[in-house]
Amino acid sequence: MLIVTRFPKQVYMNILKATKVGHRFGGLRVxxxxxxELYEGDLVGVIGPNGAGKTTVFNLITGVYRASSGSIRxxxxxxxxxxxxxxxxxxxxxxxxxxxLFRDLSVLDNVRIAHYSQVDYTPWEALLxxxxxxxxxxxxxxxxxxxxxxxxxxxxxxxxxxxxxxxLQRRLEIARALAIxxxxxxxxxxAAGMNPREIDQxxxxxxxxxxxxxxxxxxxxxxxxxxxxxxxxxQVLDFGVTLAEGPPKLIQNHPRVLEAYLGEVPVK
Numbered sequence: 001m002l003i004v005t006r007f008p009k010q011v012y013m014n015i016l017k018a019t020k021v022g023h024r025f026g027g028l029r030v031x032x033x034x035x036x037e038l039y040e041g042d043l044v045g046v047i048g049p050n051g052a053g054k055t056t057v058f059n060l061i062t063g064v065y066r067a068s069s070g071s072i073r074x075x076x077x078x079x080x081x082x083x084x085x086x087x088x089x090x091x092x093x094x095x096x097x098x099x100x101l102f103r104d105l106s107v108l109d110n111v112r113i114a115h116y117s118q119v120d121y122t123p124w125e126a127l128l129x130x131x132x133x134x135x136x137x138x139x140x141x142x143x144x145x146x147x148x149x150x151x152x153x154x155x156x157x158x159x160x161x162x163x164x165x166x167x168l169q170r171r172l173e174i175a176r177a178l179a180i181x182x183x184x185x186x187x188x189x190x191a192a193g194m195n196p197r198e199i200d201q202x203x204x205x206x207x208x209x210x211x212x213x214x215x216x217x218x219x220x221x222x223x224x225x226x227x228x229x230x231x232x233x234x235q236v237l238d239f240g241v242t243l244a245e246g247p248p249k250l251i252q253n254h255p256r257v258l259e260a261y262l263g264e265v266p267v268k
Contacts, residue, residue, distance in 0.1 A: 013075075015040050015216050016061070016184060021070035023053075023060055023240075030056045031240040034070070036218075038184070043210055043217045045231035047224075047251075053240040054220045055097055058186050061218075062094050063087045074184065093182030095173045097189045097220070103162035107153055107172055110161050111144040114179035147175040150212075167198045171205075178213060185209075187219040191226050199223055203230050228252065 016038040023031040031053045038044060046054050059065045061072055063084040072079040079087055102110050148154040151171045156164065161172060170190060177185060187206070191199050203226055210217050221227045227234060228248045235245040236257050244254045251257055 013040055014038070015042075016072070016074050016218075018057075018061070018072045019070055021057075021060060021067050021072060023056060023065060023068045029240055031060065031067075031237075034237075034240075034242065036235065038216050038218060040183075040216055041210070041214070043206070043230060043232055044219070045227040045234045046218065046220050046237060047222070047227055047234060048237035048243075051239070052237040054237055055188055056240075057237070058094060058188055058218075058220065061087075061186065062092060088180055091181055091183045092186070093177035093180050093184070094186035095170075095177050095188055095190060097192065099169050099173055101161040101169060101173060101176075104160055106158050107148065107161055107164065108141075108144055108157040110172060111147055111176050111179050112140055114176045144179065147178055151175045166193050167201075170194070170202070174205075174209070178209070182213075182215065184216045184218070185213075187217060187221075189220055189222060191221055191223040194223075196225075199226055202226065206230060 014037060016036065018034055018036040021031060021034040022029070034053075034057060036044075036057075046057060048054055056065065060067045061079065063079065063082050063086065067080045070080070074087075074090055074092060077090060079090075082090075102113065105113070145154060145157065148157055151174070153168065153172060153175065156168070161169065164172060174187070174190070190206070191202055194202060206217065206219070207230055209215060219227075219231070231248060233246065234248055234251045236243040236251060236254070243256045244251060246254075
């Protein structure tokens, strides 16, 4: 049985605050008046039907898209207008709904590459293989191997990423996201394509990662077992608008949420 415990919110600082965020593609409204506040150590889920705007929210936070309106602040720093690389350098990591590994590179190299937004050497030092370059490269390799060991992938370090089973590819993607030592980790449908046993293992893994790496986690997921099992708070989107937010028990019985998912509110 999973037990999720938290201390009172007032002892934690605000780490992410999205205020009245909106986004449009041409004349199509995708997200409107989106508000979200995360505190250190939170584990919050975003759910909603397909096309609700969930992944768009992640893309706005990580700079893939620039918000049409509103503000997104991470530890007081405005993210709107920053590039994905600049946002990653602030220690915000993410995974993707569709796994985006470098399929023909090794497992080790997939994790190594993720470090390079934060290496401390110049292109000239890299070209000439000077001392700082060699030291940094060794640090990157050592840290990548540590992450592979944590995720029980070290024996596959030389294997091409495309040869890994689906569940292990998901583990590798999370390991890669942790390479930048994030303080905020965004997980986009981490349980997609997993069987019930793999979902159980993933739930344990997410809770362990949060505790071990002292992370704040925001996740998108369709697997209600995972969302209801580990999230402390859930926000529900439908056509870019927030329908409801609150603890899992409230969301499970919220009439507007049931209507969005089922098409009608069940008669009691």
